[in-house]
Amino acid sequence: MLKRIKRHQVRVGMFITDIEDPLRDEAAPMRSFLLKDEGAAAKVRASNIISLVIDTRRGVDVGTGRPLPEAQENRSSLSDLSRAFTQTEIKEALQTIEQTRPLLDTLFSNVRLGGAARFEPADRAVEQIAKSMESNPAALIGITRLKTKDEYTFLHSLAVSALMVHFGRFLKFDEQAVRILGISGLLHDVGKMLMPDAILSKKGALTDEEMAEVRTHPVRGYELLSRQSDMPQIVLDVCLHHHERIDGKGYPFGLSDKQISTQARIAAICDVYDAMTSARSYKRAWTPAETLRMMLKSEGHFDRHLLAQFNASLRASFSPIPPNERRSGARAIQ
Numbered sequence: 192m193l194k195r196i197k198r199h200q201v202r203v204g205m206f207i208t209d210i211e212d213p214l215r216d217e218a219a220p221m222r223s224f225l226l227k228d229e230g231a232a233a234k235v236r237a238s239n240i241i242s243l244v245i246d247t248r249r250g251v252d253v254g255t256g257r258p259l260p261e262a263q264e265n266r267s268s269l270s271d272l273s274r275a276f277t278q279t280e281i282k283e284a285l286q287t288i289e290q291t292r293p294l295l296d297t298l299f300s301n302v303r304l305g306g307a308a309r310f311e312p313a314d315r316a317v318e319q320i321a322k323s324m325e326s327n328p329a330a331l332i333g334i335t336r337l338k339t340k341d342e343y344t345f346l347h348s349l350a351v352s353a354l355m356v357h358f359g360r361f362l363k364f365d366e367q368a369v370r371i372l373g374i375s376g377l378l379h380d381v382g383k384m385l386m387p388d389a390i391l392s393k394k395g396a397l398t399d400e401e402m403a404e405v406r407t408h409p410v411r412g413y414e415l416l417s418r419q420s421d422m423p424q425i426v427l428d429v430c431l432h433h434h435e436r437i438d439g440k441g442y443p444f445g446l447s448d449k450q451i452s453t454q455a456r457i458a459a460i461c462d463v464y465d466a467m468t469s470a471r472s473y474k475r476a477w478t479p480a481e482t483l484r485m486m487l488k489s490e491g492h493f494d495r496h497l498l499a500q501f502n503a504s505l506r507a508s509f510s511p512i513p514p515n516e517r518r519s520g521a522r523a524i525q
């Protein structure tokens with residue numbers, strides 16, 4: 192039986208099948224292993240790891256620690272949101288999500304059926320997102336954090352797009368460049384539509400073969416988007432390079448530093464930020480503050496200057512003032 196435990200519950204003899212480390216690349220290899228000595232167990236307890244998944248059929252049990260059901264986690268997050276935003280703000284953000292849903296559903300299901308990833312519906316969706324991010328950025332970002340398993344791909348794409356629009360405006364990109372950033376965010380993971388659902392929704396560790404398949408999604412997405420003559424070059428670049436890292440340890444090419452475009456660096460930051468602040472079947476959602484702290488602490492993953500700017504862009508728009516204490520304009524996010 193698979194069981195999620197906290198790092199302080201780790202002990203020798205446990206069989207570890209997955210680790211919830213906020214800075215671990217989700218597509219990086221994670222091998223199952225038996226924890227054999229106290230030194231290794233102590234290292235885990237002193238680490239940044241939040242939780243681990245153990246297999247009690249192959250190692251010792253802890254006797255406690257049931258995973259938080261997704262519905263329960265999302266219910267508590269929803270009540271957090273209603274404290275942070277007014278009903279109107281929540282309604283407007285939900286409207287944006289519902290307006291973009293049919294466009295993205297059609298686009299993504301078309302790709303799954305072997306069709307093209309067309310520019311036009313993505314552009315129309317980003318028009319809605321960019322409008323909503325002008326008036327109500329924190330509510331849209333807050334609501335897209337509440338992802339159920341079925342909606343994860345749709346809401347992650349929407350959230351990365353919204354974050355890239357917001358960040359692009361903070362960096363004073365012109366509106367056309369902001370729009371292209373938004374489309375890049377929406378389509379960055381389109382290659383995943385070509386992966387078997389059994390791999391994408393698998394709980395626990397992927398096999399080496401499954402991992403290798405997941406790591407092809409930037410190239411497969413790029414190839415798909417390249418078939419569209421009207422697809423901007425930046426959208427292709429972001430799709431291909433959003434898993435590269437500044438220290439050269441990313442994939443698919445291991446590019447480093449200046450070899451990675453500004454837009455792909457922005458996408459890497461927004462992609463990881465949204466993944467970390469969202470609940471998954473195997474991990475709880477981190478708060479924005481925890482997420483930013485961990486990202487700022489990480490070495491070599493992100494462009495440090497851009498990451499500091501991203502931090503400032505969120506702090507500038509998302510003040511921790513609850514709605515009943517606000518006079519105007521300020522937004523809250525937890």
Ligand SMILES: [Fe+2]
Binds near residue numbers: 379380408434
């Ligand atoms: Fe990706």
